[in-house]
Amino acid sequence: MTLPPDLIEAIVDDLALQKDTPALKACALTSKFMNFCSRKHLFSAIHMGAIPSQDRRLGDTPRIEQLVSLLTHSPEIADCIKEFSWKLWRQDYRDQTAPIVLRNLTNIRSLTLAGLAQFRPWKDVPVRFQEAMAHLIQLPSVTKLVLKSCRNIPMPLFMSCPNLTQLKLEDVELQDTDDLINLFPNQVPSNPSRVKKFSFTNGSPASLEKLLQARRPDSLPFFDFSDLLHLSLVSYGEIGNLAEMTLKETKKLTSYTCQVKGSATGTSQIIHPQHLSTTLKCLKIKLTGTAVLPGLFQELKTLVGLNVLEELKLIFEIKPQDCTVGEEWRGLDEMLTPSNFPHLRRVKISIKGLRISKALKGELLGIPKIYLLRLGANASVTLLFSVSETVQR
Structure with missing residues (x-):
C-alpha cells in the first residue's frame, strides 16, 4: 500500500x-x-565548531571544510539551513571556497558568529570573508543575530538588518568605520529594525554607546527599540548613562536584566524609573557582594508606585570575606511590601560564591527566617531563597 x-x-x-x-x-x-x-x-540547524583540523582529539564538531564539501556536492541543502552558528578559527580564513559557498545560504533565521575578527583586526580579514559575513548578517531572513567574542566589528554591518527582532552581543567590540564601502548595503531599508529582544553582555560601554548613537545616511538610528520587550545589560565599568540611553527608547519593556560586574558600588543609576515602561513585569539585578544592599534599596524605592512589577530576581555574587549577614537585609523586607509593590508575585534571591564555608552557608540560609519575615508571610508572594557555590573554571 x-x-x-x-x-x-x-x-x-x-x-x-x-x-x-x-x-x-x-x-x-x-x-x-x-x-x-x-x-x-x-539540515535545519548547522553548528560549526572551532577545532583545528589537525587536532581531532578534541572532538568531532563539524568544520567549515565539511560544510563546503556538503554544499558543493548538494547545493540544494543550503535552502534547508534555518539556524547557523559558526565559531571561527584562524585557519577558517584560509579557505578559499568558503566565502563563495556561504553566499548560497539565503534562508537563515537564526545566526550566531563567534570569534569573528578575534585573531586579527577586521581590516586584515580577507575581503571575500568580509563580504560573506556581511551577506549573512544582512540577510532579510535573519530575525535573530548573536555575536560572541568578536573584535573591531564595523558598525556598517548592522545598517541593513531589515527583519531583525533579536540581537545579542556578548564580548563584542564595535568600531566606527565609514570607509568600508563593501559593507554598506545597496539599498537601506525604509525603516530601522524593530528589535524586541536586546542583550549586551561583557562588552565595553564605549561599544554600546556607538551602537546607540549610530545613524544611517537618512539620520535614523540603526535599530528601533520602541517595541523592545526584553533588555539585558551586563558590563564591566559604569553603564548608568548608557542604560538610560537605552531605556528611554523603550515603550513596551516587560523584562529588564542589569549588572555591573566587578563593582561594589551598588546599582546606582541603572534602573532609571523615569524611562521604565509601566509594562515592566520582571526585573533581574545581579550584584557584586552584599554591601551594595543600601544602594539596591534606593533603586527599588524609585520604582514604588510606578510599576506593575510581578517578578523580582536578585543575584548576589559574593566573596566570603566580604559577605555580611545582618540588619541591612531588613531594608529589603521593608521595601517589598504590598503597598509598595502591589502586583509582586514572585521574589527569587540567589547568593553565589566560591568556597562558601558550611558555617557561612548556614548563616545565609537563615536570612529569610530572621530578616525577611514580612515578605515570607505575604501569602500573595512566593519567596525563593538559595545559596550555592559557583564552579571556578
Missing part, C-alpha cells in the same frame, strides 16, 4: 518534532521523496 505524499510528509514532520534523528536518517535513505522531506529537518 502506498501512502499519500501529504501523509508521508506529516509523519516525517512528526518525527522531527520528537527529535528522532535516527528515524529521520533512516527515512532519508528510503526514497527520493522521503529524502526531500527528511533533509529539511536534518
Whole structure:
C-alpha cells in the first residue's frame, strides 16, 4: 500500500518534532521523496565548531571544510539551513571556497558568529570573508543575530538588518568605520529594525554607546527599540548613562536584566524609573557582594508606585570575606511590601560564591527566617531563597 505524499510528509514532520534523528536518517535513505522531506529537518540547524583540523582529539564538531564539501556536492541543502552558528578559527580564513559557498545560504533565521575578527583586526580579514559575513548578517531572513567574542566589528554591518527582532552581543567590540564601502548595503531599508529582544553582555560601554548613537545616511538610528520587550545589560565599568540611553527608547519593556560586574558600588543609576515602561513585569539585578544592599534599596524605592512589577530576581555574587549577614537585609523586607509593590508575585534571591564555608552557608540560609519575615508571610508572594557555590573554571 502506498501512502499519500501529504501523509508521508506529516509523519516525517512528526518525527522531527520528537527529535528522532535516527528515524529521520533512516527515512532519508528510503526514497527520493522521503529524502526531500527528511533533509529539511536534518539540515535545519548547522553548528560549526572551532577545532583545528589537525587536532581531532578534541572532538568531532563539524568544520567549515565539511560544510563546503556538503554544499558543493548538494547545493540544494543550503535552502534547508534555518539556524547557523559558526565559531571561527584562524585557519577558517584560509579557505578559499568558503566565502563563495556561504553566499548560497539565503534562508537563515537564526545566526550566531563567534570569534569573528578575534585573531586579527577586521581590516586584515580577507575581503571575500568580509563580504560573506556581511551577506549573512544582512540577510532579510535573519530575525535573530548573536555575536560572541568578536573584535573591531564595523558598525556598517548592522545598517541593513531589515527583519531583525533579536540581537545579542556578548564580548563584542564595535568600531566606527565609514570607509568600508563593501559593507554598506545597496539599498537601506525604509525603516530601522524593530528589535524586541536586546542583550549586551561583557562588552565595553564605549561599544554600546556607538551602537546607540549610530545613524544611517537618512539620520535614523540603526535599530528601533520602541517595541523592545526584553533588555539585558551586563558590563564591566559604569553603564548608568548608557542604560538610560537605552531605556528611554523603550515603550513596551516587560523584562529588564542589569549588572555591573566587578563593582561594589551598588546599582546606582541603572534602573532609571523615569524611562521604565509601566509594562515592566520582571526585573533581574545581579550584584557584586552584599554591601551594595543600601544602594539596591534606593533603586527599588524609585520604582514604588510606578510599576506593575510581578517578578523580582536578585543575584548576589559574593566573596566570603566580604559577605555580611545582618540588619541591612531588613531594608529589603521593608521595601517589598504590598503597598509598595502591589502586583509582586514572585521574589527569587540567589547568593553565589566560591568556597562558601558550611558555617557561612548556614548563616545565609537563615536570612529569610530572621530578616525577611514580612515578605515570607505575604501569602500573595512566593519567596525563593538559595545559596550555592559557583564552579571556578
